[in-house]
Amino acid sequence: MQRDHQIVIVGGGMVGAALAARLGHAGVNVGLVERGDAPVKPEGDFDLRISSLNARSLAFIKAGGTSIPPERSHVFRRIEGFSQNGRGHSVFTAEESGLENFGCFVENKALRYALWQRLERLPGVTRYTRCAPLSTVAGSEARLLELDNGKTLSAALVVAADGAHSRLREMAGIDVSRYDYRQRALITNVETELASEETSWQCFTPTGPMALLPLPGHCASLIWYDRDGTTRAREMLSDDALARAIEAAFPKRLGNILRVTGRASFPIKRQHAKRYIGKRLALIGDAAHVVHPLAGQGLNIGLHDADTLAEQILARRDAGNAGTLRRFEVKRRLANQAMLAATDGFHHLFTGPRPLQKLGDCGLEMAERLPAARYFMSRQANGLSPFTPRR
Numbered sequence: 001m002q003r004d005h006q007i008v009i010v011g012g013g014m015v016g017a018a019l020a021a022r023l024g025h026a027g028v029n030v031g032l033v034e035r036g037d038a039p040v041k042p043e044g045d046f047d048l049r050i051s052s053l054n055a056r057s058l059a060f061i062k063a064g065g066t067s068i069p070p071e072r073s074h075v076f077r078r079i080e081g082f083s084q085n086g087r088g089h090s091v092f093t094a095e096e097s098g099l100e101n102f103g104c105f106v107e108n109k110a111l112r113y114a115l116w117q118r119l120e121r122l123p124g125v126t127r128y129t130r131c132a133p134l135s136t137v138a139g140s141e142a143r144l145l146e147l148d149n150g151k152t153l154s155a156a157l158v159v160a161a162d163g164a165h166s167r168l169r170e171m172a173g174i175d176v177s178r179y180d181y182r183q184r185a186l187i188t189n190v191e192t193e194l195a196s197e198e199t200s201w202q203c204f205t206p207t208g209p210m211a212l213l214p215l216p217g218h219c220a221s222l223i224w225y226d227r228d229g230t231t232r233a234r235e236m237l238s239d240d241a242l243a244r245a246i247e248a249a250f251p252k253r254l255g256n257i258l259r260v261t262g263r264a265s266f267p268i269k270r271q272h273a274k275r276y277i278g279k280r281l282a283l284i285g286d287a288a289h290v291v292h293p294l295a296g297q298g299l300n301i302g303l304h305d306a307d308t309l310a311e312q313i314l315a316r317r318d319a320g321n322a323g324t325l326r327r328f329e330v331k332r333r334l335a336n337q338a339m340l341a342a343t344d345g346f347h348h349l350f351t352g353p354r355p356l357q358k359l360g361d362c363g364l365e366m367a368e369r370l371p372a373a374r375y376f377m378s379r380q381a382n383g384l385s386p387f388t389p390r391r
């Protein structure tokens, strides 16, 4: 049967573009449909949206031939977690987990730009920008996608990577379960007196965690979770008042806050698709799941979906075959369900009633005293087997 592409991916965010690069790099004929424009090169100050990439995600991106821009990313080798009341404290180092580093923090815009630059050099990848699907129908050998620019595309498999509000998921009639944490995250970039070096700081408070994520030099990205109204009020503060509020709430590990630049806030929700697959259709990334960002895993698990799906596609002749898709779903749904439960547990441990908060403090102290527990947790968070013996 003549099809326009072997695979059509809808959504050219970081997850969809990474899958297109991996498949295109392996010689697969891919169509990438994106409703926006191709990304432009970020310059100047770091954007507010930063993500951590763990070892497995970095390996997947590299396997598609994309390099992480070193000037817009920062490696981290140490994670220090503590509770605001000072009762719980734990330090994780990459070295004791048998890793060179824990990965890096990268500017979302820079990663997306690097991926799209890679796609431009892949002859098997066609990019369709400024268009979106209007309707879709699956036959026995292909799925058709009618686009709002008048084109119709056919492929053995259509992949929905169109984010949390996925239209494609809706069109396929796949339902989601949702939970509202009634929290909002404030994001701002800060300049600190001391260099953040290679440590990611996580401070747990009864109203939500705060994280200072290292960027090059004396810069860091701050994410501060709290109740909706409190976060909105902080967002309205002057730069100076916000800097003083951060100093008051976050232990002065990095000295004074010299400057804050930009701010934005996001509601915190959890969402999970009831199925990841349909007839000649697969869901990946935020289209399939949205996790609490406190553990910095949303993008990582989206890239792990793409990695697993690429493995299945490259190993079989018919990419959209029901068996291929089932294998993908079984592997990823279980892993993602575990991540959703773990981040949920973390959230409730530190923001729940006092006995739970005490348990959270004990957990941090136990991790501090048990190297094996730290090893297990950091390998898991890196998408690596915790059962590989230490070097």
Ligand SMILES: Cc1cc2nc3c(=O)[nH]c(=O)nc-3n(C[C@H](O)[C@H](O)[C@H](O)COP(=O)(O)OP(=O)(O)OC[C@H]3O[C@@H](n4cnc5c(N)ncnc54)[C@H](O)[C@@H]3O)c2cc1C
Pocket: 010, 011, 012, 013, 014, 015, 016, 033, 034, 035, 036, 050, 051, 052, 053, 131, 132, 133, 161, 162, 163, 164, 166, 167, 168, 185, 187, 223, 266, 284, 285, 286, 287, 293, 295, 296, 297, 298, 299, 300, 301, 302
């Ligand atoms: C505050 C915060 C901090 C976070 N920090 C981290 C972190 O440190 N580490 C981490 O791993 N994750 C983190 N995450 C999660 C991470 O940002 C998301 O999981 C990730 O961006 C999802 O990528 P995606 O490509 O699946 O979806 P998106 O980034 O939403 O991309 C979807 C793409 O599809 C396009 N699109 C949408 N609809 C259509 C349509 N109908 N037709 C065509 N195209 C369409 C969009 O234009 C977009 O390009 C964080 C999230 C938040 C809110």
